[in-house]
Amino acid sequence: MVQGTTSDAGKSTVVAALCRLLQRQGVRVAPMKPQNMALNSAVTVDGGEIGRAQALQAQAAGILPHTDMNPVLLKPSSDTGAQIIIHGKVRADMQARDYDLYKTVAMGAVLESYQRLQQQYQVIVVEGAGSPAEVNLRERDIANMGFAEAVDCPVILVADIDRGGVFAHFLGTLACLSESEQNRIVGFVINRFRGDISLLEPGLRWLEEKTGKPVLAVLPYLHGLQLDAEDAIQSSQHGSGRFRIIVPAIPRISNHTDFDALRAHPEVDLQFIGPDQTIPAADLIILPGSKNTRADLEFLRQQGWEAVLHQHLRYGGKLIGICGGYQMLGQQISDTHGVEGAPGTTAGFGLLDTVTELTLEKRLQQVTGLCAFTPEAEPARVTGYEIHMGVTHARSSLAAAFSLDGQTEGEGAVSDDGQILGSYLHGMFDHPEACQALLRWAGLRSEHKVDLAALREQSIDRIADAAAPILDALARLD
Structure with missing residues (x-):
């Protein structure tokens, strides 16, 4: 499972990259995000609806998107309410407090999907939502450590260094987790790094000594990627065309x-x-x-x-x-x-x-x-x-x-x-x-013709090439 210290830390990208790397090796791999909150969605082969990020990850894995890859999708209709989609179909419209109580039911749907995927694929790469450090949402959690604990899977923690404060993000997240959740984290991934890596290395050594956990990879800041956004409008929208x-x-x-x-x-x-x-x-x-x-x-x-x-x-x-x-x-x-x-x-x-x-x-x-x-x-x-x-x-x-x-x-x-x-x-x-x-x-x-499918394929390959050190590091841990 890939979790992040914040929203938009790079979880979706890392999952897509790992799916493509495993697919290249001939591994039957599928992505999964237990719970997603997004207004960008895709129609699946089984006639349901999932987050677009999971559809992109399915493309990276070389398979068609299916509702089991995102069993719970929340589509906000107001600041406090959302449409609840379970296994690709609308179940209800709920306010936030009502959905918080409903999550025990939603977890059943999540585990059903996970079991079906287990029967079909050798590897499942799971994406968390938001941050596991949201202690107010720990009870009945189905999106992050609640799911990881339920299925007993290891976790990679990703942080975006371009935001600043990357070491504080890692340490602060760990401090908010229980001992069993801390032990579940097998290593860190630093995302969107630009600059001289030698200047970062003292900080990497400090982080590893402080936590006893390895930095699995430092991923570069890749410009010009053409990947489906999970929800938020990207900031760099202004072009220069006529x-x-x-x-x-x-x-x-x-x-x-x-x-x-x-x-x-x-x-x-x-x-x-x-x-x-x-x-x-x-x-x-x-x-x-x-x-x-x-x-x-x-x-x-x-x-x-x-x-x-x-x-x-x-x-x-x-x-x-x-x-x-x-x-x-x-x-x-x-x-x-x-x-x-x-x-x-x-x-x-x-x-x-x-x-x-x-x-x-x-x-x-x-x-x-x-x-x-x-x-x-x-x-x-x-x-x-x-x-x-x-x-x-x-x-x-x-x-x-x-x-x-x-x-x-x-x-x-x-x-x-x-x-x-x-x-x-x-x-x-x-x-x-x-x-x-x-x-x-x-x-x-x-x-001029824009072949968006080809651009997405090129971008998936670029992020996979950059993320190859993650798989190498995980293999050494095994």
Whole structure:
């Protein structure tokens, strides 16, 4: 098991690297994260939903993602509430205190998944969540040491040296653990190091003498990685391309990995615009997915985005809405069942002649098809996935955005003037042909194609090469 001294210490990356290293050796390996809290999710081969980081780790292991790799997924809908997903399916919406009591039930689901994975794979590389030093969450813990103790597995502790205070992170974490939990830690990994390693070595010796535990590896700071973010929007989003795309960073933004291919495009300047930031002029505005669409719609109104969208369209700009963003573009969003909060109806931006009804059943589906918004004789291929609780009805005369395999009706909608496109399709930019076609529709004439899958493979190989000393050190310990 790989645990971290903090969130974003590098646990997901280390797990993916170890999965790739073992896969190279011919070992049947699978990733697992008992409990994940994230709004970036993926659809699995068994028709469920897991965190995107676990889907990336499955790719590193050379296998298809399965719900057993992330048996408990929490998708926050407010500061104190979340949708609880067990084995890939929605179980309930709970407040934090209620879920804390529910964790004994959730642990049963976690152990079921672990046992199934044990039967299929030689090695399971498990990722913790947050930090094991969160003593307030120790009782009924299923995410870190609670799981490690239950299945009796060794633990690697990772810290991010780029944050500063790395030795204090290690010592402080150990001090918060019980004796049996301390003994479970077999060694440390220092992540994101840059500089002269000889200047770090005295500190490494001091740490080993102080704790009696080895430093397994010091991993370098690797620039330019193209890996799915688990949740938080990465800080280095501002590009230098000539074609500007802006995305509002709404409070409950979901699956912002939709924009990874655009971030990697050399001619695109993608910017996430946060609260109270100046909203710049752009060639394309994209409204992203949301875990709480009606609340995020009101947030956008409060931030002045409604007037910005109208001005953007008057000046000839293009607008795309994805999933929750697609719902926002319509005439209204109705939530009679209280799916996202208090029952009620909220007026949309009124830019597409559509209406949305939020439903109790979540749609989870991987899809392929063709881009229907372009006049080309041979439409571009598109791949993607749907994760949404809602049905959107468009006026019959609106053109479809995509034509999906196995579906008689078109998906999404395009406005009569061709300026606005709405779709439930997450990952619509991931296929090189679809990305090029969408950018051409938005006004960028470019021959460059971004192969996001190839970039991810290259990044996985890079982190695996860097993490090879971890496996070597573990072998020496054995």
